[in-house]
Amino acid sequence: MDGAPGTGRDTGRDTGPDAGRPGERPGTLRAAFGGLTTRGRSFLAAGVAAAVCAYVLGQGDLLRVGILLTALPLVCVAVLHRTRHRVAASRRLSPSRVPAREEARVRLRLDNVSRLPTGLLMLQDQVPYVLGPRPRFTLDRVEPGGRREVSYRVRSDLRGRYLLGPLQLRLSDPFGMVELTRSFSAHDTLTVVPRTEALPPVRLPGETGGRGEGRQRSLALAGDDDVIPRGYRHGDDLRRVHWRSTARHGELMVRREEQPQRPRCTVLLDTRRTAWAGSGPGSAFEWAVSGAASVAVHLLERGYTVRLLTDTGAQVPGPDGGFPGLGSSDTAGLILDALATVAHSGEPGLSRAHEALRGGDGGHEGLLVAFLGLTSGEQTALACRMRQRASGALAFVPRGLQEAGAERQRQRTLREAGWTVLPYVPGDALPGLWRQADRAGGANGRAG
Known part of the structure; x- marks a missing residue:
């Protein structure tokens, strides 16, 4: 960064991936x-007034005082205008993705890359107010080639993606007559993700005895017509030759190898604006967002392949991103980043989510964990049809969004369709509800 007032040239240099150069280059007198401060303007006004009074009254001593008062801020302007500071800066976040209500540290580094020492420097980083007050630092003097590092902490109760920066450098003369501001152009992004809770290992509805066991067993029990053969390769076991396909194709064909498949789960989050009441960190919707994040991370750690689905039909990872897809840590990062910015949608119902499930790659979608808001009779029936696509289904539903009788009827309908229903109120501990899923799995959701 070129911190020199009036240089009119970009002589800065980057010192790291987060470094930037100032975008503001006022170069004129x-x-x-x-940049005159209140003190500087007051001195200038007093000097002019004293000079005028001295001329009217014919007082030479008063004229000298007026000239002194006028000259001091003008000299400060000229000196600061001609001062050239070449300063480079960088910013580092640790970590760049942080759960809500936890702190992240921001480190600022300032390098004087000129051959002259700097004067008094004041730093201010632009930070959204939701992260706390804007940090300000004062550096008295930075020697040629010197370096200064400062840090501050940010914290947010609200999930989201927040821009930090640009960093502003304020130059001031020793008398405080003039202040000039320069700004770097670089920004950094802090992602505040929903808080996650550690969940206990439980036996979930529809879960087989081992990972991929159900899939392997289905291959083993498949008839000859269900086998997908492939051409013989050197080294294949002759006991795996599929003679019917060999006769049909006129070449040696073998049964394809049984590949173990990771159990799958779809986490459905209902984001319809009409389905939720209230807002803020203590609302039912925010509880559902945090719950969806906790379930996704927990099942990924257990070896599941997990995707996030919303009522808009959006999927993370996307359908082309490979539902069996990415590594667990990468998938967790994608899902948490998506949940950091998820907001209420204007969708009238769950039809798009149903279409996304129907458009899956055939068969069952594995486990379905849904965080539902208020649903009408039509949307409840649609959720019942979604259950047909899953080997097991859990539904977290908030209490108190509708009349008690209608709420009980909705839960009864979901249970009759095969859902394990877990009612909650904001503030309930998710691990306790998760244990109820274990106990309720064999009884079709008697919990709550």
């Missing part, structure tokens, strides 16, 4: 005069 007019811009320097615009």
